[in-house]
Amino acid sequence: MSAYIDCYYSRTLATPESYPRAEGRIRTDICIVGGGLAGLTAALKLARRGRSVVLLEAQRVAWGASGRNGGFVSAGYATGLSTIEHRVGPDQAGELYRLSMEGVEIVRRNIADLGITEAQPVPGIVKALRYDSRGALRQTRDRMERDFGLRQRHLSGDEVRAMFVSPKYREGLVDEQAFHFHPLNYGRALARESARCGAAIYENSGVVSAELEGPRKILRTAGAQIEAEQVLVTTGGYTGAILPDLKRSFLPIATYVLLTEQAPDLVRSAIRTSAAVLDDRRAGDYYRLVDGGTRILWGGRITTRTTDPRNIAALLRREMVGTYPQLSGLKVEVAWSGLMSYARHLMPQIGQLRPGVWFCTAFGGHGMNTTAIGGTVIAEGIGGDSDRYRLFAPFGLDWNGGVLGRAAAQLTYWSYQAADAVREYRAS
Template identity: 75%
Template structure:
């Protein structure tokens, strides 16, 4: 049975409904890409532009997983902070990695412009908001980011925060004017159309069942096709199966949740008075934005190591929304959904070459809109010999995620973050 998309705001607002066939017969290409999320699509587009023959295989639909049902936030950075990266690789390489994350933002922006993807609906501005007195920390962060990277961050004091976000919770914020939010599913599907226009081949409903990765000519198999290629890229995420066991063991599938409210512009605009999105600075915080011209709110948050019923989690998310904005007490939830992200223990993307001709690009850890773009780009450059920038990610390889013990540790860490956030907020209330 052909896979369908999960019901979400994005599937309800699809701009086009094209589909791609399942793979059949024998297929010979320069590069085979396993995974039709934004990383695989970006790599396929880069390789097709470079004149390589490319075939992309997706087990379900293009951008079916986290790539097509996330919050839609596009901003610089990774799932872990710059200071953590510096401790691992030193300040120079950390700055190079951060610049790559900034480049990822520009890759998405440039694709939207060059391919005229109006249906991606980019909206500028993301506010990082705090619920405590930062005592100059936000201004210091702004100054460092501007000095070292040229980022445009504007400090938002408490009175302006209250004017933009009519909540008693927020004390200060930083507005990232270079960041934006958008419709990731429409964006991903537009990349797929361009890949096909350039001669690339895309196959949906074609899960990879096995193959031989050891020879000079790599081979993978689906239930109805045999594919031979000089190089293979595994660009799967939280739904990765065991075709490449080293990849599957190297990250944790973590569930996150998103809800879409009913259309009540009167209530929504009384609470959120800006088109900028908001990212709660709490380590276990929420992220949200208005959609459909301010008529609805798309609100995401919560993580679990086991996928729960989105309806149950939606009740918790809604409670958080109403706690933040008491005036939204009457606002109902229209639809809620979940998705699996892939997290490595070090919270950095895993990008590189596993063995000659076999590449991987995964584990974007809830910060994938920019990192899938740069990850797909640098791995495509590596596959075509255009650059070796992918080696900057070498310190963050395919180390074991800890299995069930890693899952337990991740859940306990998240609960600890929630408790620490609550205590810090209580102390400054």
């Protein structure tokens, strides 16, 4: 049985359950490949409808980015609303944004309805700026409330610095409807409920080959052959070669997270709120308090390098101390990384590749709400309940550019870092 990687979330698992390997010949209506939050959300919705569902996970449920991310749940996508409007027009962009808001409510409702207390939801996410937006941030707030009913509170420089005791921040927006939580415990709870509703979940059961052309799809693991009418692939940054069109369409991007030692007084000297922070920099950080406000979970930095650098902790700690000099004595207890899937257009990839073959992936950069709505609309499509998944059709399986695409993505990130530095210097 494979283990979860060492991180804050694996150290604080609420329950011990695991699932067997797939063995023998298995027949099902729908086979879901990938046990992250999108696959688990789809499995639960389909199982509740009485469909026969098999979910195959190569490692453990929520083992990848789904279970070791920052744990932020807020509306939006990895790309901005104006970019979406430019591609699909204001009406469809508005529908897509409302879907992202629905995704937040799906997660919130699952936590409440299933009694997932171990998800430990905490309200409030602050978007913090390191420069004076000269009124633009207030305009954004006003527009989001007017067009979508999304209420956010503006924070002046004094207000934001009272919450986050750093000389870096100039203003902010707090979304009190957004929240942060324990994504691994949440994902495992979805798996438990899916199994209770009749879904068959198999861990350590990676797909090694697939025949997806005929009316009945055949997938093989090391110990099983699964025959299904429909297949849904939700494998994210760990997608293998069973669906080449999907693997060629996104870039696996690594991001990094650290957990500090337990030091409540030192932590309190820097962060005086339970709200989480999304740094507005395009190459910025995200962080929040955990363990009752006694530790900091700090994430940031992205790279196309998909192996763990030895200096993960040092890189992130430098960012943390650069923001909060008073934390120079705060030690790092553990650091980890995870692979996200990013499409070049920075939107989720959700749709039907061919009859009976579906995909739901590319949630990098804003995964919690988008995995929830992605798993929901694709399950509706498979079940014939709606065609809302077609709203994502303009953001298809564009080629990722191969090696050149990775190089371009890394150069883009470095350019963001440089632009951030220039803007901060001018604001200082």
